[in-house]
Amino acid sequence: MKYILIVFFLCSTIFAKELPTITVGSKPFTEGYITSEIIAQIIENVGEARVVRKFGLGGTGVVFSALENQEIDIYPEYTGTISEAILKQKNLKTISEIQKALEVKSMTTSESFGFNNTYALALKRDYSEFKHLVSMSDLKNFQTIKGGFSHEFLDRADGFRAMSNHYNIELKNKVSMQHALAYEALKNKQVELIEVYSTDAKIEKFNLRILKDDKNFFPKYLAVILTSKSFVKKYPKTWKVLTDKLVGKIDTREMIKLNALVELEGKTIKQAANYFLNIKSSGESFGIFKRIRPLLIEHLEMVAFSLIAATIFGIIAGVFASKFKFFAQFILLITGLFQTIPSLALLCFLIPLVGIGKPPAYVALFLYGLLPIVRNTYSGIQSIDPKLKEYSQILGMSSLEKIFHVELPLASRHIMSGIKTSAVINVGTTTLAAFIGAGGLGDLIVSGLTLNDHRVILMGAIPSALLALAIHYFFELLDLIVIPRGLRIGEK
Amino acid sequence: MITLSDVQVKFDQLTIFDHLQLEFESNKTHVLLGPSGCGKTTILRLISGLLKPTKGEIFLDDKNITQIEQKDRSSLLGFMVQEGGLFPHLTIRDNILLPGILHKKDLTCLKTRLKELVEMVQLDPLHLNRYPIELSGGQKQRAALIRALILDPPVLLMDEPMSALDPLVRMSLQKSLKVVFNELKKTVILVTHSLNEASFFAHETYLLNSGKIEQRGSFEEILKNPATEFARDFINSQVPLV
Numbered sequence A: 001m002k003y004i005l006i007v008f009f010l011c012s013t014i015f016a017k018e019l020p021t022i023t024v025g026s027k028p029f030t031e032g033y034i035t036s037e038i039i040a041q042i043i044e045n046v047g048e049a050r051v052v053r054k055f056g057l058g059g060t061g062v063v064f065s066a067l068e069n070q071e072i073d074i075y076p077e078y079t080g081t082i083s084e085a086i087l088k089q090k091n092l093k094t095i096s097e098i099q100k101a102l103e104v105k106s107m108t109t110s111e112s113f114g115f116n117n118t119y120a121l122a123l124k125r126d127y128s129e130f131k132h133l134v135s136m137s138d139l140k141n142f143q144t145i146k147g148g149f150s151h152e153f154l155d156r157a158d159g160f161r162a163m164s165n166h167y168n169i170e171l172k173n174k175v176s177m178q179h180a181l182a183y184e185a186l187k188n189k190q191v192e193l194i195e196v197y198s199t200d201a202k203i204e205k206f207n208l209r210i211l212k213d214d215k216n217f218f219p220k221y222l223a224v225i226l227t228s229k230s231f232v233k234k235y236p237k238t239w240k241v242l243t244d245k246l247v248g249k250i251d252t253r254e255m256i257k258l259n260a261l262v263e264l265e266g267k268t269i270k271q272a273a274n275y276f277l278n279i280k281s282s283g284e285s286f287g288i289f290k291r292i293r294p295l296l297i298e299h300l301e302m303v304a305f306s307l308i309a310a311t312i313f314g315i316i317a318g319v320f321a322s323k324f325k326f327f328a329q330f331i332l333l334i335t336g337l338f339q340t341i342p343s344l345a346l347l348c349f350l351i352p353l354v355g356i357g358k359p360p361a362y363v364a365l366f367l368y369g370l371l372p373i374v375r376n377t378y379s380g381i382q383s384i385d386p387k388l389k390e391y392s393q394i395l396g397m398s399s400l401e402k403i404f405h406v407e408l409p410l411a412s413r414h415i416m417s418g419i420k421t422s423a424v425i426n427v428g429t430t431t432l433a434a435f436i437g438a439g440g441l442g443d444l445i446v447s448g449l450t451l452n453d454h455r456v457i458l459m460g461a462i463p464s465a466l467l468a469l470a471i472h473y474f475f476e477l478l479d480l481i482v483i484p485r486g487l488r489i490g491e492k
Numbered sequence B: 001m002i003t004l005s006d007v008q009v010k011f012d013q014l015t016i017f018d019h020l021q022l023e024f025e026s027n028k029t030h031v032l033l034g035p036s037g038c039g040k041t042t043i044l045r046l047i048s049g050l051l052k053p054t055k056g057e058i059f060l061d062d063k064n065i066t067q068i069e070q071k072d073r074s075s076l077l078g079f080m081v082q083e084g085g086l087f088p089h090l091t092i093r094d095n096i097l098l099p100g101i102l103h104k105k106d107l108t109c110l111k112t113r114l115k116e117l118v119e120m121v122q123l124d125p126l127h128l129n130r131y132p133i134e135l136s137g138g139q140k141q142r143a144a145l146i147r148a149l150i151l152d153p154p155v156l157l158m159d160e161p162m163s164a165l166d167p168l169v170r171m172s173l174q175k176s177l178k179v180v181f182n183e184l185k186k187t188v189i190l191v192t193h194s195l196n197e198a199s200f201f202a203h204e205t206y207l208l209n210s211g212k213i214e215q216r217g218s219f220e221e222i223l224k225n226p227a228t229e230f231a232r233d234f235i236n237s238q239v240p241l242v
């Protein structure tokens, strides 16, 4: 425990440098990562500020609220998304109209990078030819086709429902799935129709055909930089270089190429960004451990701090429950309730309350860690031999004396096993925290999922499984220190 | 002198004692005899403060101890129960010192007293560093006895301290107890259902039957002149053993 704390302390001192920091956000898909990385590298090269990358933030709502709450300073967004999903004003067509509408939020955008990444519907080329299904209007005759769409596409105003109305079609056989998984599902014939982005490298790889948008439903999704007006004011030089290097500089073919570099040719995001910026890439196959280590430390940090908090609070609540019977049911019910909320849902509920990144992760991990500790502390104290309780009463112990001389030591085995359970659960839950930008080993899992790269997924999943094991054994050792010897020898 | 004055004990509707009047003279060994469920343990619980009488008062000499702080009471009374009641997470030494530590007694004084008691009670000093689970029943009872005596209370309450021991061990512990009683001159109230033990220890014997004192007197008196039919039956049931 002490060692871990020292490591964290060192980490936090390293971060304390003089340069101001610019936090660059990104959405959780390849193109988002690449364009964000390009922005980050340009800013770094200008040198006005240090860059913090918060990549892979889950969905428009999360990234934009992060921008509004100044948890990130800048990220690439699409004009269609800004008008439809953020401003909710369909009529905004041009970028200058959008910039005007953003003024009330003190935000602004750059001009377009050049490429248009709009939604499109795609299906297998042979299927399309066989069924003579080539345009979106043709879907009228194929309303039972099996569709696989992302949650975002299904939910947003300009997405699935608007499309169905516009073309007057009703696709009943639809499932929602992670965008990155849709291609595999299509390949394996689990679905027949998916939504894609027009710059998606996989369109070629999977030999897909894009249905012609013959009634011009999908709006334009031109990539721009989205940031606050104060950012532009504070870093004029950085802003100028960013617009010089990006506006009109990436056309659709270039973007497909960059996407393909990462998704098909196995290059890293950094290498793709370097390729665009014409930096001679130093064959960056940098060591796996170099990549895993900072994430592992971040992961441990989250588990450790949330666990320490849950332990302190959980033991207090457990002791409390054992003293006041009517309170016990209440405490156990409340803490049990948190356990029934799926972790990803809990993380998302917390975003409006505490923002994105570490805070909601800590809150969620703390809440999950609580129940096993509270419950075990309570049951450990309940199961103490009544004769011993009676003897403490004869001795006239005060409540505190009873707690520290009798109850906690005698319940220590129970309490420790509760803490151990919490720790192991939290190692797993922490991987999910990456979806809301908290970092940790989950980062690798999320980006692996996005890039459809099993190696990267395993780079996150294996260390996290090993970590759970290591923590389990760490606590077995800790038992030897914490649990009084008199209780341990009794169990053999 | 311990006095129970007009004591009533009720559990919900069930009255265990009513108008109970009892005096235990100082510096003597008093034995409470009687069948299971007659109220022996309840009397010890009343004196030790675990149980508040629903009516009546309890005095130690002239001091009314019915309502005093449990901590103050605990320095006046040593308590020893059937299976020791030692804390399994503490070594024998820490178990014995615990009452002293709770009363913030000087540690060197405590240790000197511990040493004296260990000798008197004939506990192997090596056992002090062990945990209760590592000791036999008889050894545990010796440790529990030392713990009950560590604060040097004037009164010693003992609830069937030997009933879980096998006969040889019991006999050796009985001898040690007698030595302690004689040397320390405590007011002892010993609960047992064994006539044998009563005859061995008692200055004064009290025969109880469902909340009533059937007979009180020296052991020989009760043995020779049982006052009631119950007393006769109780004695006869164990006579072959005596």
Ligand SMILES: Nc1ncnc2c1ncn2[C@@H]1O[C@H](COP(=O)(O)OP(=O)(O)O)[C@@H](O)[C@H]1O
Pocket: B011, B014, B016, B034, B035, B036, B037, B038, B039, B040, B041, B042, B043
């Ligand atoms: N907490 C309690 N609630 C109800 N009845 C009790 C309680 N404690 C003891 N009793 C009753 O009081 C009577 C005397 O018990 P006790 O003093 O333990 O007997 P003894 O020690 O002589 O065997 C018994 O009938 C027992 O059932």
Ligand SMILES: [Mg+2]
Pocket: B040, B041, B159
């Ligand atoms: Mg009893």
